[in-house]
Every structure is written in structure tokens, then in C-alpha cells.
Amino acid sequence: MENSAILSIDNVGVMFGGLKALDGVTIDIKKGEVLCIIGPNGAGKTTLFNCITGFLKPSSGSILYDGSVELTGRRPYEIASQGIYRSFQNLALFANISAVENVLIGGSKRAEFSYGITDAIFRTKKFLTMESALRQEAIGMLEFVGIAGKKDNKAGELSYGERKLLELARGLITKPKLLLLDEPAAGLNPTEKTELVLAIKKIREQKINVVLIEHDMRFVSDIANWIVVLDYGKKLAEGLPDDIKKNKAVIEAYLGTR
Numbered sequence: 734m735e736n737s738a739i740l741s742i743d744n745v746g747v748m749f750g751g752l753k754a755l756d757g758v759t760i761d762i763k764k765g766e767v768l769c770i771i772g773p774n775g776a777g778k779t780t781l782f783n784c785i786t787g788f789l790k791p792s793s794g795s796i797l798y799d800g801s802v803e804l805t806g807r808r809p810y811e812i813a814s815q816g817i818y819r820s821f822q823n824l825a826l827f828a829n830i831s832a833v834e835n836v837l838i839g840g841s842k843r844a845e846f847s848y849g850i851t852d853a854i855f856r857t858k859k860f861l862t863m864e865s866a867l868r869q870e871a872i873g874m875l876e877f878v879g880i881a882g883k884k885d886n887k888a889g890e891l892s893y894g895e896r897k898l899l900e901l902a903r904g905l906i907t908k909p910k911l912l913l914l915d916e917p918a919a920g921l922n923p924t925e926k927t928e929l930v931l932a933i934k935k936i937r938e939q940k941i942n943v944v945l946i947e948h949d950m951r952f953v954s955d956i957a958n959w960i961v962v963l964d965y966g967k968k969l970a971e972g973l974p975d976d977i978k979k980n981k982a983v984i985e986a987y988l989g990t991r
């Protein structure tokens with residue numbers, strides 16, 4: 734039978750000195766769902782993303798991608814080449830070039846847009862055709878996330894929220910199969926949050942798998958199919974948004990740290 738999980742995180746543990754940042758975490762992420770990971774600061778959420786994307790090697794456990802690809806022990810670029818795109822809590826954009834160029838750079842990593850350096854230097858017909866197709870796509874991506882009006886502004890001129898949406902557009906143009914978003918709504922104003930929610934809903938419709946880390950329960954319950962709660966490196970609970978909101982242990986974990 735086909736494995737319906739896009740990601741099977743099995744008993745993953747991470748030690749930092751004497752600290753168990755993750756302690757036997759098991760999560761199955763089903764294909765086509767938006768899974769949200771919530772939990773207080775220091776719960777191990779970003780550490781889990783680091784394990785999935787190869788930035789950290791778990792001290793125990795395994796992470797299986799798409800039913801058959803073992804991710805543990807692989808390097809970040811190998812994992813990225815499987816179609817796994819990850820956004821960072823701190824943004825990694827080129828501030829001095831335009832929004833659309835930033836998206837273009839993301840897209841130029843796609844195999845079908847491979848042109849040689851000589852093509853680029855001499856601006857050959859091959860290069861120009863590809864560049865113009867990719868530029869159209871990049872503008873489409875900016876429309877998708879709701880910031881097409883800023884396409885010619887330098888990334889550094891955009892607001893923090895707009896830059897986060899820009900980073901999302903840059904991720905989407907790589908055509909990922911799995912999108913990992915670390916606190917995408919943090920620092921966004923209400924309008925930008927609405928744009929982000931709309932974008933994530935459209936992303937889900939395109940059958941791209943989304944895992945997102947989030948603090949804001951209201952934001953999460955609007956888009957999540959399934960919620961996993963981490964606390965002190967352990968899975969405290971998982972379930973449907975409405976059930977998680979009522980879960981006593983979850984409420985206590987949140988109230989206890991705030």
C-alpha cells in the first residue's frame with residue numbers, strides 16, 4: 734500500500750549538552766494537509782525543522798520523506814533537492830535588488846531554467862527566452878502572495894511583513910513538494926496576516942504539503958488540518974484545531990509560560 738505520509742518523523746531525539754531539546758518525537762504528516770506545530774518558546778519547534786532539513790543530525794530516531802527517502806544524515810542541499818523548502822525565522826533576501834529579481838533567483842535553481850554562465854554573460858537567445866518566462870512566473874508568484882504592487886521595489890525597502898511574503902514567493906517558485914514555514918506570521922500586521930492565510934490556503938489547493946510553526950492559535954485554527962503541540966521537547970498533544978483549543982494540558986502549557 735502507498736504510504737500516505739509525506740513525512741514520517743519517528744522517535745526523534747536531539748541532545749544539546751545535557752538538554753533534551755527533542756525527546757522521542759513521533760509525527761506523521763499526511764499528504765495534502767497543513768500541519769501546524771505549536772508550543773511555548775524553547776519547546777523544540779525550530780530544532781525539529783533543523784532535523785528535517787539536515788541542519789542538525791538527530792541523536793536518535795529517523796525521518797522518512799515520501800514513504801521511502803531517509804532524510805537523517807543527509808546534507809541540507811541534498812534535502813532541498815528533494816523538493817523540501819524551508820523558510821527561516823530571520824530572513825535571507827538580497828536587500829539591494831528588486832522583489833521580482835529576488836524571486837527570479839529562487840526560480841533559476843529549477844532544472845528547466847538551467848543556462849550556462851556564457852549564456853548569461855552574452856545574453857543569448859536561450860537565456861533571454863528563459864529569463865522572460867521566469868520573470869512572468871516570478872510576477873505571478875508576487876501576485877499570489879499579494880505584493881505584486883511592490884515588484885520593482887528593492888527588497889530592503891519593503892516592510893518586514895512584505896519581506897516575509899516575498900520570501901514565501903521565492904520559495905514557491907522552486908515548486909516545492911513540502912514547504913516548511915517557521916513562524917511565518919510573526920511580525921505581520923493584520924492585512925499581511927490575511928494575505929498570508931489566503932496564500933497558504935491556495936498553496937494547499939495546489940497539493941503542496943505545508944508544515945508551519947506558529948504561536949498564534951487563532952491564526953493556526955483557520956488553516957491547520959492538524960495540530961501538534963510540543964512542550965519541553967516532547968509531543969504534548971495532537972489533534973484537530975477545535976480539540977486542541979479545549980485540551981487542558983495544552984492550555985496549561987501555554988498559561989504556565991506566559
Ligand SMILES: Nc1ncnc2c1ncn2[C@@H]1O[C@H](COP(=O)(O)OP(=O)(O)O)[C@@H](O)[C@H]1O
Nearest residue numbers: 749752754772773774775776777778779780781
Ligand atoms: N544550537 C543549539 N545549541 C544549544 N541549545 C540549543 C540550540 N538550538 C536550540 N537550543 C535549545 O533547545 C531548546 C529548543 O529550542 P528551539 O527548537 O529553538 O525552540 P522553539 O523553536 O520551540 O522556540 C531551547 O532550550 C534552546 O535554547
Ligand SMILES: [Mg+2]
Nearest residue numbers: 778779780822
Ligand atoms: Mg523557534
